[in-house]
Amino acid sequence: MKHATTLSALLMPLWLTACVTINVYFPAAAAQQAADRIVQEVYGKKPGTDQNKTPAATPGTEPRSDAGHPLTLARVFVATLEAVVPPAHAAANLNVSTPAIRALTASMAKRQDALQPYYASGAVGMTRDGLITVRNPGAVALRERNQVKQLVADENRDRNALYGEIAKANGHPEWESEIRATFARSWVSNARDGWWYQDGKGNWVQKK
């Protein structure tokens, strides 16, 4: 971490002249990979299968072009950091293997079978802040509604804990919102066709 800080300090003038506004430290690529791995484990997919077609409108963000975007720069510099500093000590690596993260992932994976029919029926949808919600209670049989409400509450509790825990486990509690946004994209991009999600404006969209 210290190396990364020093390096970033050295790189600071460069950032300023490049008018970069995004947080230098957040390892976007590593986070996306880590998020995909966890999400696929929860969804019950083997990592590497169904390498994701990112939907046209990812939740919480506007579609971004690659050329000249700050994020691209960030990726370049992250890559540079990785080249200079062994990955194990660089900020670009993300620790996602604390007992809490493993327990939360396992808990969500265990819940997935119960949630899946409600994703498929559109009763439950993915929100743009990386959570889920009952978007159409009418699609749930009455005797199952409290159970669905409980599933959604439990899942959201796990997800909120997961985002916070990843940020804290990596010594950057302030990363939580970026990790949340990363996961929000990942939940949608790894979801099955037909499931519902909220686009950046909060409208419900069915994944095709």
Next chain:
Amino acid sequence: MSRALPASLFAALWLWATAAAAVDTVRLDLAQVAGPGWQAKQVHVGMTLLPDGGLALELGAAEAELPPPLGRQTDLRLSCAHARLDGPWIACPAAEARLRLPGVDQNPLALGFRYRPADKTLTLNLPDTSVAAGRLKLSARLGPSGWSADIHARHLDAARLPKVAKALGLDPGALNLSGRADLDAQLSGSPGGLRRARFDVKLPGFGFLVGDGSNAAEGLNLDVAGQLDRAGTDAWHLDATLHGAAGTLCLSDCWNLPPKPLTVRLTGTAHPGAGTLSLTQVSLNQPDQVQASGRLSLGTKDGKVALHSLHLDLQPSRLGELYRRYLQPLLIGTAGESLDADGQVSGTLDYADAGIQASLTLGRANIDDRKGRFGLYGVGGDLRWSSTGPAHPARLHWNGGHLFQFGLGAATMELSLSPRSVRLSRTANIGILDGALQVDHFQLDHPEDGDTKVEFDGVLEPVSMQAVSHALGWPVMSGKLSGVIPAVTYDHGSLDVGGVLLVRAFDGTITIRGLRLEQLFGLVPTLAADVDIQRLDLDALTRTFSFGSMQGRISGHINGLRMQDWKPVAFDARLGTPANDDSRHRISQKAVENLTSIGGGGLGGALQRQFLSFFKEFSYDRLGLSCHLENGVCRMGGVAPASQGYYIVKGGGLPRIDIVGFQKQVDWNELVARLESAIASSPAVVR
């Protein structure tokens, strides 16, 4: 253009036909006939004189506009094979009508009627008619001043009833029903509409669904009986008793009705036009479980039902049933979502525009979190709270409980409840394990637009480490844990404990600062702290953990400690012989073997082993270990660098021994396994 009254016309025709016996058949055609509230076009009236003096009648209209619920009809026909005079009545006990009636499956209909021309009164009798997939018996009486109807219906298909209601002038909106209905009703009204209804509706396996389905029910066994009276132009007085059992009712939140019926009584006035309902008496009775009564007033705001005012008295009821059946669905997503509760509860609730007042009395209540996080037993007390008014004193006591693995003793809390805060008004003593937490000051503030804040000032009176280690499943330690806690803050599920906790153990001190409990009610609670260790007696320590005897003192720190499931996941620790330590520095052969195995070797070869086995005990100058744990890997160090490694023990005196560690990175789980096997005093591995 004729605007004659049909009754007098009909009577005239009858007299004419019976008087002029030569005429067998009379037929009259009229282009249009009308009366107050109705009109008919292309009307024909025909009658044939029968040999016994009776008449065969036929009345028809190509088109008619009749008062509700008959409405617009085409090809209307009423025929009576045998009508006769019965005193002032013209009677036809067996007639046939071709007309469309809401919900009636049968056309033409068999019916009987009697008509009294003098006061234009008609009585109508439907003997057994197929209606809404069930059977209906109806007798009705229509006169110039009003009407009445007696209805007995069995096995109606509830799904078809909203349409019938709509045709009867009661707009049910986007309502779907399911199940069967038995109905007994007596209705009466004026030509303008309904005035009074007495009803008894039995709905076995009843369900409903409104709009998007947020409000719905299924599988209810309902019996609703009561009376509805028109009390003004837009006022209906309602008095009804409802028995309900089984099934599920959802009004945004969902409840399962008990298998044995609960009774709800409603008395009040509805103003459908204004969209308000005022119930002056509401009661709910679930026998032997829950009793409540009160009053409420509902209105509509932006097209939605809104509560205007409510007064509720909860009579002594069973907390278990109240929680399980009524409250739990409202608590999903909170720490109170999975409780086992029993005991007695009563209270009141008042809601009005001015604010909310509530009171609650608990008696012999037990509350236990099913996830094992907390529990309070033998809870009793009186709580009163007002959203606007002054602070109310409150009292809460319990006989025992637990917070995670830590047992709590009896305690009494004298509280003061203000609109947005709870304050302890007298020092409270809460037993924890074999010690106690003395709470001098406690205040919880929940500002309307901010995070909940907790102020706390207390003293942890000595708890034995024996009890703590037992609770945490650790090896049994001696010593005492105590502390002064000047502040505790709670934010987003995380508890920050200010001040210093002090453990007096092993003849030294361990101080814990910056204690923080994250995800307190989450899946895996996390504990974070900075720990400072001063001059622990190694002899006592190693005996406790059967590590192999060592003598001397040890000091150090464990900074940035994070524990999940009571197991460390990160820290920066350094433990070693304190500077200027003049205690006796000895280390046993077994301890040497164990230390060697932890450091990943340092002794090797047969020579060292023989040397080792020659002495029971060695002398050292300094010993120490450091570990920076991160990501499951411990980066290790010792008291001083050695070539290719670090000294874990730096010898001094005789017999002298040096232990050098070579592994700089150790898998934490492996290290723990090694330690555990060392503690289990299995023969040490000397490599």
